[in-house]
Amino acid sequence: MKRRNFVKSTAALASTSLLPASVWALAKDGKLRTAHIGVGGMGGEDLKAISSHAQVEVAALCDVDSEKLGAASKLHPKAKLFSDYRIMLKEMDDQIDAVIVSTPDHTHAPASMMAMSMNKPVYCQKPLTHHVTEARAMNQLAKEKGLITQMGIQVHSFYDYKLATLLIQSGIIGKVSRVRAWSPKNWGYDGPVPQGSDPVPENLDWNLWLGTSAERAYKKDVYHPGNWRKLMDYGCGTLGDMGVHIFDTPYNALALDVPRTIKNECRETNGFGFPENNTVTYEFPGTDYTTETLTWIWSDGPGAPEMHDDLKLPGAKGAMKGSAASSAEEASVKDKMSLDSKEANMDELPEQGAMFIGEKGRLLLPHFMQLPRKIVDGKYVDISDEIAKVGAKYQMGKPIRNYESEGPKHYHQFVDACLGKGECTAPFSYASRLTETILLGVIAGRFPNETLHWDGENGKFKEEAANKFLDAPYREF
Numbered sequence: 001m002k003r004r005n006f007v008k009s010t011a012a013l014a015s016t017s018l019l020p021a022s023v024w025a026l027a028k029d030g031k032l033r034t035a036h037i038g039v040g041g042m043g044g045e046d047l048k049a050i051s052s053h054a055q056v057e058v059a060a061l062c063d064v065d066s067e068k069l070g071a072a073s074k075l076h077p078k079a080k081l082f083s084d085y086r087i088m089l090k091e092m093d094d095q096i097d098a099v100i101v102s103t104p105d106h107t108h109a110p111a112s113m114m115a116m117s118m119n120k121p122v123y124c125q126k127p128l129t130h131h132v133t134e135a136r137a138m139n140q141l142a143k144e145k146g147l148i149t150q151m152g153i154q155v156h157s158f159y160d161y162k163l164a165t166l167l168i169q170s171g172i173i174g175k176v177s178r179v180r181a182w183s184p185k186n187w188g189y190d191g192p193v194p195q196g197s198d199p200v201p202e203n204l205d206w207n208l209w210l211g212t213s214a215e216r217a218y219k220k221d222v223y224h225p226g227n228w229r230k231l232m233d234y235g236c237g238t239l240g241d242m243g244v245h246i247f248d249t250p251y252n253a254l255a256l257d258v259p260r261t262i263k264n265e266c267r268e269t270n271g272f273g274f275p276e277n278n279t280v281t282y283e284f285p286g287t288d289y290t291t292e293t294l295t296w297i298w299s300d301g302p303g304a305p306e307m308h309d310d311l312k313l314p315g316a317k318g319a320m321k322g323s324a325a326s327s328a329e330e331a332s333v334k335d336k337m338s339l340d341s342k343e344a345n346m347d348e349l350p351e352q353g354a355m356f357i358g359e360k361g362r363l364l365l366p367h368f369m370q371l372p373r374k375i376v377d378g379k380y381v382d383i384s385d386e387i388a389k390v391g392a393k394y395q396m397g398k399p400i401r402n403y404e405s406e407g408p409k410h411y412h413q414f415v416d417a418c419l420g421k422g423e424c425t426a427p428f429s430y431a432s433r434l435t436e437t438i439l440l441g442v443i444a445g446r447f448p449n450e451t452l453h454w455d456g457e458n459g460k461f462k463e464e465a466a467n468k469f470l471d472a473p474y475r476e477f
Contacts (some may be wrong), residue, residue, distance in 0.1 A: 028476050032418050034038040035096040035120075038086045040068030040123060041225060043102030046152065047072060050100055050123070056415055058095050062088045063209040065224070073415055074345035080212040083205050085111050096420050101125060102152070106234045107211045109134035110474070116141050116149075123414045125152040126244040127236050128428065128435040133471040135287050135439065136459060137465045139432035150414040150424040151431030153248050155368050155412040159399045164365045164372040165253040166390045169289060170375060171384065172357030179250045181298050181354040182305035183367075184244040189230040189273025197446055206227040212474035230273050236442050237274035238300035241354060243438050247298070248366050248426075250354050251434050254294065255287045256455040258436050264444035275448075279393040280441040291359075298441065305349075310357050313364070346373065346380065443469045 003320065032055055034125040036047050039061050051058050062082040073081055082088035083105075089099070099115035101108055101124040109129045112122045118137070128133040128151050142149045155161050197217035200206045206218045211231050221227065229235035250256075259282040266275035282296040299305040350366035361376035374381040388398070400406055410426070417424045443466055444452050453462035461467050 004359065007065070011277060030419070031057045032415055033057045033059040033095060033097045034100055034213050035062070035088060035092055035098070035115075036100045036102065037062045038102035038104075038107075038125075039063045039104075040065055041151075043100075044068070045099055046073065046123070046125065046411070047075075049408040050415065052408050053233075053415045055419060058462075059377045060088050060092045061204055063204045066203040080387055082178075084208055085211035086114065086238075089114055089118060089120075090211065096120065097213070097430060098123070098414075101225065101364050103211075104209075104228045105130045105229075105236055105240065106213045109138060109464070110212050112138055113141060113207070116145060116147055117247065119145060119147070119413075121148040121418050122428075123150045123152060123411065124428075124431075126431075127240045127438055127440070130236065131469075131471055132436050132439050132443075132459065133242070133423075135432040135435045137269045139428045142428045145343055148351070148417045148418070148424060149428040149431075151426045151428065151435070152410070153245055153426055154247055154407055154410040156248055156426045158368065158406050160365070160369060160371055161249045162394075163387065163390065163399075164249050164363065166394060167372060167383070167386060168250075168253040168356060168363065170386070172360075172386055173356060173363050174360035175291050176254060176289060176294065176356050176358045176459070177358040178310065179254075179294070179296045179354060180308065180310050181243070181246045181250065181296070182247060183238055183300045183352045184302060184304045185238045185242050185352075186301050187229040187238040187241050187274065188276030188278070188301060190267065190276045191273070192272070193270070193272045194222050195289075200444050204473070207477055210475070211477055214462065214473075232272060232274060235274070236439065237278070237445070239278060239280065239298065239441050241436055242300070242367075243298060243441070244434065245351060246354055247434060247438065249365060250296075251358060251437070252430075253356075256284050256294070256437070258270075258295070258433060259284045259440060259454055260456075262444045263441045263451045264441060264448060266448045268444050268448055269446045275445055276443070277304065280444060282441065310362070311349055311355055312378075313347060313349060314378055316373065367405070369406075370461050373397065374393070407423045412427060 024229055033054055034042065034050055036058065039047050040063060044305040050056055057078045058076040060084045061069060061072050061076060061079045061084065064083055069081055073079065080092065084344060090380045096122040101111045101122060103111060108124055115122050120268045129138060197222040200218045204224060209224055210216065223234065225232070228230045229237065229241055261283040263281045265279040267278060278300050280298040284294040284296065285296060286292045305311060352367040354365045361374055361381065364375065413422065416422045440454055445468060446469060452466050455462065
């Protein structure tokens, strides 16, 4: 079954009502009754954060792994339990108000589309979908039904990322010509395709785990739990995992749309696992915050990123000749910029992060929970006044360095929006474009060192061979 046919069949389950989701939620005694699809791993964290909202009532839990389901049930004993999300959504239709999708990537769209077709607001983990066509379909259905939606990029709601967005848009480094972003994580697999099969554990429904993906024999420790991100049929590699988080702020700050060209420097494709190292170069059309064209370079995997003048820091080994600040100047700036004892060594490039290169300097945004830092002519520049002005203008308050308190904010934003209080900042209208951009880089990994040309208006590559990876058949299960 093609994804477009799946969209039609799931839509047939729903009424044509466009009643805003917040109206339904408020009609249920002020409580938002949630159903959770996937409650192990990140799904467990999603469940914890959503249920920490005082007005949430967890009504249903679903997981293909009975051990994960049992652990979640102990925390929410009143919730009804299911292994098949399709059965849960049909049986619980009039008993749930919103759906949380926290499955491996290949099930994001099938589960979300079914829930939205039944007029349910959806919080879906990142990346929004496994394929480009799914991202566009999810955005379209959410728009048609007027649904409240949110993609799970929690740091989108963190202080430092919001601050960096406002600083860039205030012109702190002028128009931006390049962004470099990186993560040394390795969600790739350069080994051989596993052969044979292993007995399926009693706690796992392998057919339901595969869902709409192609039939494949179970192999212990290869797919579930945890390793699916490395594999083409189920995940999106490091780019789809950390890339979504680290792309988010520059993408949002620079008001980007989808790129015009994409090139991935990586090994030849093996058709099974993603490359362990990727360097993806995107070219975007300019916006109000960029030069005429923006170049974006992403690198991941062991050793990433390779050193480049764009990334050299004041005082770091190999810094640009004659560019280091005096020790007194640098110490003064560090004292002003450092917020607490957890602030990282400013002479070392953060393990993960992004660097904006602009007309009037560079802005480094570590990942995560550190203030952005401005660098001009090889020296750190004190931006405390700019931070204070932006903070006062947008009533941001003081930075918080506590993940336990910051983490739930993005989730609570979704709950509040469903209850008619405020709006989501990462709805599918935004998340679908960010995800599409990420997925184009993933597809480029199948055509190493070749520049692909993307027609965003029509959703097609100029290179016909690449178009078959925008979609894939859905298995009946």
